[in-house]
Amino acid sequence: MLNTFKDIVRKSSIHVCLVNCGGCNGCDIEIVALLSPRYDLEQYGIYVHNNPREADVILITGAVTEQWIKKIKRIYSKAPEPKVVACVGNCPLSGDVFNQEGGNVHAPVSDFICVDAEISGCPPRPSEILEAILTVAPGAIASRGREANGKNKKNQVTGGK
C-alpha cells in the first residue's frame, strides 16, 4: 500500500538538475526551450530546479573538461538516492568535435558516473529530450525507490547527505 502510494508520488513529481560540464550551451538552451508554453515541461510534473540536492534526474550536457572531473562525481553523490542520469547531446557520449588532438576534454561521461539514458544529436530537439526523460525517468525512479526501500531503509536517508 505504502509502496504504491510512493510510486505515484515519485512518478508525478520529478525534479531536474541541469549540469553543463563543458559544452557549447546549445543543449542548455534547448532545455530552456522545454520550459516554453509550446513544450510545457511542467504539465508532466517535471520541474527544472538546478539543485543537485533535490534532483531526481540529472541532465548532463557537454564533454567533461579538466575542472569537472572531480566535481561531476561530487554532484552525482550529492543527489538523493532514487536518481536517474540522462546525457543530452553528443558531447557527453563521445566528446563530439572537441574530442580531437589538442582538445581539453575527457569524454565520455560514463567513465565517471553511471548513465541511464543517452540522447544523441547536436543538439537534440526539445521534443526528443522530453521524450527521453518521460520514457526513462518515472519508471526507473519508482522501481529504484522500491528496491532501496526493500533492501535497506538507510539508503534513502544517507543518499541525501
Place this chain on the structure above:
Amino acid sequence: MILPIGPIHPGLKEPLRLKLQTQGEKVLKAEIDYGYVHRGIERIMEGKTWQKCIYLAERVCGICSYEHTQTFAETIEKISNVRAPSRAQFLRTITNELDRIQSHLLANSTYFKAMEHETLFMYLLSVREHIMDAIELLTGNRVNMGWNVVGGVRMDAKQVHLDAILEKLKDVEKDLDRYVQIFEQGHLVGLRSKDVGVMTRDEALKGRAVGPIGRASGLKHDLREQHHTYRENFEFKPIWRKEGDNFARTMNRFDEIPQSIDLVRQAINNLPDGDIRTKVEIGSGYVEWRNEAPRGEVVYMAETNGNLIKHISIRTPSIMNIDSCAKYMLKDVATVADAVATYATADPCIACAERVAIIDVDKGETSKDIFDLK
C-alpha cells in the same frame, strides 16, 4: 561575508563562480571565476582545413552560433580576396538577424526569470519559438545550423519559405508590442529595474563593454554600420540609450528586435537572383575580421598557410561584458536578488568566454602561448 554562487546554482544556466562580498543584504563588490568550460577550440583548429574548422567555430557558443560561422567564413574570404555573391550576402543577413532576435528574446527572458517574473519569461519564450521555427524553415536546424560555407551559403531559399517567414514575423511583432508595454509601463517590473546596476559611459569605456550592454551605457557603437553588406544594401541606424541601468539594457535589446525584423523584411523584399556560392582558392596571409554578434563585437584573427590554418585567435564579446559587469555593475547593489538580476542583464554566455592565458604573478606578465609554439 563572502557569498559564493555557482558553479551549479538555480539562478545560473552555465557553470561560473560568482563571489559576492556582502555586508548584510548589501552587495559591496563581486569577483568572478572562470575556467569550467575551456575546451581548447583554438588549439584544435590549428593545422586543419576550413571544412573541419567551421564546425568548431559554430560550437564556440550555442546561442550565437550563426555569427561565429559567418565571421569565420568572411575571415577566410578576406584572406583569399573574394566576396560571397550578393544573394548569399542577403541570405546571411536574414539568418543573422533571425538569430539576433532569438538571442535577445532569450536574454531578456533569462532576466525576467532572474527577477522572478515568470509570466513575461513564458511569454517571451513562446514568442521565441516562432523565430526558432523560421530559422528551422530556412536552414534545417534549430541551433547549430551548418548554413555558412566559405564563399557563400550551403542551400538556397525558396520563395515559399521566405513568405512563411514573413508571416511568422507578423505574429511576433503583434505579440511583442504588448510584452514590451508590460515591461516598460508595469510598476512591478519596470520600476524594479530602474537605477539598479548602473554603469556610466566612462565605466563602460574602462570595462570595454560592447554590444547592447555598451550601447545602453551610451557607447554608440555597432559594427553592423561598418559591415559591407549593411553599408551598401540596407538602411540601418544603431540604437542606444544613456541610462546604463538594468532597464536600459533590457529596453535596448527590446528595441533592437523590431529593427532586426525590419532588416529581415528589407532583405527578403530586395533579395537578388543569382548564385549562392563561389569557388574560393584559399590564399595565405593574416587577417583580422570583426562582426557584430548579438552580444557585441566578435573578432577572428586568423593566419593561413595555403589550405591550412596556421594560427587562429577568437575574441568574443562575453568576456568583456562579464568583466565590466563584475567590476562596475555589481558595485553597491542593494540586495543579493538584485545582484543576480543585474548579472543576468549582462547576458553572460560562459561557453564563449573560455580562453587560456598564463599569468606569471611575480613578474606580472601574461602569456597566451601555452604550448611554446613560437
